[in-house]
Amino acid sequence: MSMQGAGFENRAAAWVQQRGWQVLLRNFRCKVGEIDIIALDGECLVFIEVRSRGNPRFAGAAASVDRRKQRRLLGAAACFLRAEPACRHRPCRFDVIAFEPRQSAADREPLWIRSAFTA
Template structure:
C-alpha cells in the first residue's frame, strides 16, 4: 500500500514532467539519505525534495526543509554523483516541490521552488 508521501511524490513527478523536467531517478537511497526525485532540466541536474503539509498551523511545507535536512540532501547528491559519473559535469540545483493544504476543493497545484538552497 502506498503512503501519503508516495502519492505526493507521484503527483510531483507527473507534474514536473509536464513542466519539462526529465526524470532520471526516483527515491534514490544511499547510506547518507534519500533523494525523492532526480531530474534534468536543460543543462542542470536537479535534486528535488517533495514536501507536503496537511495542516497550515505549522511551518509551510517548503520551510520544513531545515538546515539538517539540506545537509543530508547535499551528501546524498554527492553520493549519487560519485556513483553516476556521467552527470558529474552538469551544474547541480536543489529544488523543493511543496504541497500546501488546499484552500478550496479544487485540485492542488504544487509550488516549485527552484534553487531552494545552496550549501
C-alpha cells in the same frame, strides 16, 4: 514512506514531466540520506525534495526543509554524483516542490521553489 507521501511524490514527478524535464531516478537512497526525485531540466541536474503538510497549524511544507535536511540532501547528492560519473559535469541545483494544506486537492499546483538552497 506513507501512501499519502507516495501520492505527493507521484504528483510532483508528473508536474516535473509536464514541464518537459526528464525524471532520471526516484527515491535515491544512500547511507547519508534520500533524494525524492532526480531530474534533468535541460542540461541542469535537479535534486528535488517533495514536502507536504496536511495540518495548517504546523510550519509550512517548504519551511520544513531546514539546515539539517539540506545537509542530508547535499550528502545524498554527493553520493549520487560519485555513483554516476557521467552526471558529474552537469550544473546542479536543489529544488523543493511543496504541497501546502490549501494545495492538497488533486487539482492544485504545488509550490515550486527553484534553487531552494545552495551547496
